[in-house]
Amino acid sequence: xxxxxxxxxxxxxxxxxxxxxxxxxxxxxxxxxxxxxxxxxxxxxxxxxxxxxxxxxxxxxxxxxxxxxxxxxxxxxxxxxxxxxxxxxxxxxxxxxxxxxxxxxxxxxxxxxxxxxxxxxxxxxxxxxxxxxxxxxxxxxxxxxxxxxxxxxxxxxxxxxxxxxxxxxxxxxxxxxxxxxxxxxxxxxxxxxxxxxxxxxxxxxxxxxxxxxxxxxxxxxxxxxxxxxxxxxxxxxxxxxxxxxxxxxxxxxxxxxxxxxx
Numbered sequence: 001x002x003x004x005x006x007x008x009x010x011x012x013x014x015x016x017x018x019x020x021x022x023x024x025x026x027x028x029x030x031x032x033x034x035x036x037x038x039x040x041x042x043x044x045x046x047x048x049x050x051x052x053x054x055x056x057x058x059x060x061x062x063x064x065x066x067x068x069x070x071x072x073x074x075x076x077x078x079x080x081x082x083x084x085x086x087x088x089x090x091x092x093x094x095x096x097x098x099x100x101x102x103x104x105x106x107x108x109x110x111x112x113x114x115x116x117x118x119x120x121x122x123x124x125x126x127x128x129x130x131x132x133x134x135x136x137x138x139x140x141x142x143x144x145x146x147x148x149x150x151x152x153x154x155x156x157x158x159x160x161x162x163x164x165x166x167x168x169x170x171x172x173x174x175x176x177x178x179x180x181x182x183x184x185x186x187x188x189x190x191x192x193x194x195x196x197x198x199x200x201x202x203x204x205x206x207x208x209x210x211x212x213x214x215x216x217x218x219x220x221x222x223x224x225x226x227x228x229x230x231x232x233x234x235x236x237x238x239x240x241x242x243x244x245x246x247x248x249x250x251x252x253x254x255x256x257x258x259x260x261x262x
Contacts (some may be wrong), residue, residue, distance in 0.1 A: 001134040001234040004159065004188075007036040007077075008228055010221045012196030016056055018046035022067050032227045034075050037133050041081030042163055042194040043142050044093065047167035049198060050084070053120040057086040060094075061103075068098035076100065078132050081163050082108065082141050090122030095139050095163060097130055108141040109150060110258075117143075125257045127177050129157050134234075142166060145177050145191070147148040149255060151187035155247050158237060161190040161237035165198070168205035168223075174205060186241050188232045195225055213240050 011028060014020040025041065046064050047056045058064055062219065064083045072079050078099045086096040093108035100129040109123025111117040127150070130137045138157040142164035144150060151160060160181055166174045174191065182189035188211065210219040210230040219230040241247075 001158075001238070003234050004038065004133060004135050005036045005229050006159070006161075006209045006210065006231045006232065007034055007038060007039045008031075008190065008192050008210065008221060008226075008230070009041050009195060010195055010206045010218065010226050011042070011090055012225060013042065013045060013048045013194050013198070015199035016047045016050055016052065018056075018064060020060075020175040021046045022064065026067075026071070028204070028225075029071060029075070034077070034227075034229065036075065036077050036229050038077055039071070039075065039079040040161055040190060040192040041079070041162060042192055043082045043165045044084060045081040045163075045194075046083055048194075049115070049142075049202075051116055051120045053084055053091040054086075056084045057091040058083060060085055060087040065096055065098065065103055068096055069100070069103060072098045073100045078258045080139060080161075084121075088122075088149075091120065092124065093117070093121050093141060095141055097137075097139060099132065103169075104128070106139045106141070108144065110147055111141045111194075119187055127255070127257065130135045135159055137161065139163075145174070145181070148181065148184065149253070151181055151185065152250075152253075153187050153247065157185075157187060158234075159232065160185060162192070164191060165204065166191075166193045166207075171207050172207050175209065178209055179211055179215045179217075182211035182213060186213050186244070186246060187235060188212055190230075195223060213237050233253045
């Protein structure tokens with residue numbers, strides 16, 4: 001297992017304009033001259049967190065998936081973010097994890113009912129763990145962060161990441177919960193959020209962050225648009241787990257994954 005470089009892309013998003021967002025993100029990625037293993041974009045990075053699901057939903061395997069895979073090939077890395085996606089008769093807030101030769105998906109499990117997301121999108125019903133460059137990676141989306149049972153490490157992941165549109169009014173919650181997920185799961189954790197103001201006049205302060213397995217802050221992007229890369233040490237992660245194996249005393253449990261919020 002080697003070290004893993006993860007790039008956090010914190011940007012403002014153009015409301016419901018996929019072409020403009022893809023073009024802007026391509027510019028900032030290429031300007032950064034990246035050498036990385038994984039690029040993380042915000043939640044619904046092509047539209048912002050819009051409840052206009054039917055109009056914004058792309059077909060599965062659509063233009064944004066093609067764009068992500070093209071970026072993965074250019075930078076020889078994986079790249080991930082979520083997109084409103086039409087599939088199986090509904091619209092999902094779907095995370096796409098694209099590498100140069102494959103695309104894997106995770107559908108948002110916990111839909112943010114305070115914005116009515118559960119009225120417009122279908123809920124995911126699968127817990128997903130991916131493998132990339134010898135790291136086991138668990139993707140989640142925004143509101144999932146508030147549900148630690150769903151995020152619990154079953155000794156099956158090394159990196160947990162969240163892509164989000166998390167408003168600045170609850171920035172304290174975002175920071176505290178990200179750190180807690182790292183500490184309790186003995187895992188590296190990344191949260192990538194947007195900045196700016198969306199079409200509903202909600203403000204976003206960014207606060208994209210990376211934590212190591214101790215819960216120590218490795219990167220904090222603050223409140224401005226930025227593209228920064230953090231390197232996670234595989235040796236430090238393994239050494240800490242060996243020295244402090246709390247997973248051996250973890251309670252056994254099961255999670256029911258029937259559809260929720262519909």
